[in-house]
Amino acid sequence: MTDPASDLQRGAQRLHWARHQLGDANAVVERASVDAGMRSYWRTTSTHGSHIIMDAPPGLEDPRPWLRMRTLLADHGLRVPAVLAQELDAGFLLLEDLGGPTLAKVLDTHNADAWFTRAIDQLIVLQSIPLPEGFGQFGEALLQRDAGLFEEWFLQRHLGLQLDCDAAEGLQLAQRRLMDNALGQAQLMTHRDYMPRNLMPVADGPAVLDFQDLVRGPIAYDPVSLFKDAFLSWPLERVDGWLAQYHAAAAAAGLPVPPLATFQRDADWMGIQRHVKCLGLFCRLRYRDNKGHYLDDAPRFITYLDEVLPRYPQLDGLRRLMDEQVKPALLDQAAPLRFAR
Template sequence: MPQAATTERFDRMRHWIAQRHNLAPSDVLLHLAAGDASFRRYFRLLLPNGSTRMIMDAPPLQEGNNTQRFVTIAQDWQQAGLPVPRLYIADQEAGFVELEDLGDTALQQHFVDADDPTTLTWHERAIALLDRLQTQASTVALPAYDAALLGRELDLFPEWCLERLLGIAPPNSWHELRQHLIDSALSQPRVAVHRDFDAMNLMVHDDTLHLIDFQDAVAGPLTYDLISLLRGRYCRFSASRYAIWVEAFRQRAIADSRLGDDIDTATFRRLADAMAAQRSLKVLGIFCRLTLRDHKTGYLARLPHFLAHLQDSLSPWPVCDNFRVWLADSFAPALDAELRFRGIIGGGTS
């Protein structure tokens, strides 16, 4: 958003707050708290009584109906007993929402490294919250995570990562893999899916995890949010640790009827890995789009991490061998060369 438009937007938000709290606009104390990969921004509001609120700014021109979706889901999930920020005021037409201030401690701030007991414990707590989300949240009002949406997400990889960043074509095996990943996702039981169940969207407040940034929630595959956490942007876990968590999740899902007892360990692992591959390909495409189209910095340096996740997800399954070989022989060297050319530390796939 241009600087003039940003300033105008900020002034409009200040007046919106002033009217609702009977303040003069000059007495509205706002400080930027966080940005977002989208056009959303978050500001901390200090009220005269010393309390604070969080203001979500979601410009309608760029964010469409995301404010309405956020409000609807927040109300539904709060009624379901899930830990989401309290809503105070929402102006869906203007794109402003006043929320409970959950502080500045996102889950990743408690991480040390992938093997540290503290990191593992917090992941266990996050998975327990995911169990609650899937068993308590209704899918009735959520849009479907259908084949069209899964396909659009996958197509971000050849468009933005291959063509626009690297200038290379997808391999002949791409279309077969693409369809395999869509079919696998659609074969899973449907639950409420946050769609970005990453540590950055789990806030630690009063020693409790809270869900934020859920406006893109859908009714979709059982494993999606699990692999968003376990193969997210902050940790790369060992194959054994990942397998333990996936199997424990399967057993709990069977026990509470989210999953049928005919899905054995190997089948569920294939479903989880295929879902993880789909998300890794999507993220690779999104991070390139954020860089090339939206001029946001820092995302290209994260590509090797998600390439490693993608390779981890494909390596156990012979059906993916052709694409996996192409990743190693063609894609990884091209990505490494591009990142080095751009002077980005972290080229390579480790």
């Protein structure tokens, strides 16, 4: 819960800082977007045009990791927002304004092929960047945490399910196989939210946003995140075609992709891991952080799982859990994925 007085004080600081940086006492500031974390983004309009302020409140968000990552990516040719001014102790950054809607708002059935081709090109630039020493790892600990989100926040907190031994063992076996598959893939720079919502449709882009949490991770993670988005869905046949297109481009660029059939399985399994994690994460955002709107998109994860789980009998424990317990529990609610207040 925010403090209105603190919000007003922070707003006044933000406006004063913007006017000082831009040399315009009449500059105005309005909300541009809000992050799932504590960062927020504000559009300021002045005699110098339009710019974006990143507001990372001290003690709540540190903008330095974002800045370090931005420098690394820009130095290797990835299109990211330009930084025009900064005051780190105050938690303010002045950025170029990349325009209005994200790629998620621009994509449609007619232009998706062209935009995804460009997004694949940018992704290959990202994945080709050498990993610095000591770079974070999307390893066992993060995978275990993601698995725990699904059980604690979706199954238990949201649905009120307590699994019997057979169901719990089936889920644990499927989760273990998903984790082993992720750990067994080639590991390279991974965004973990490389999706249209975090891409801006600029002429020399798309430009990449929300990159501060990049890690060393599985090669299939970002491609499947791009085409099986948390907020935008496509027919499975188109997704499979785009994955094949990415695979060909990655192979041509010298990235360590396995044969196409293996890559397709890796992408499917990586998608399953991500989708069950998102079900838990979105429930946590609702119940812990009072951000319930994320659950509006949760039903698409059920659809993703329905599409792909039947391909893989090795994950039958998860499929049976979804069919025999999760779906009936959802139907017992007043509305699918309704959340309590």
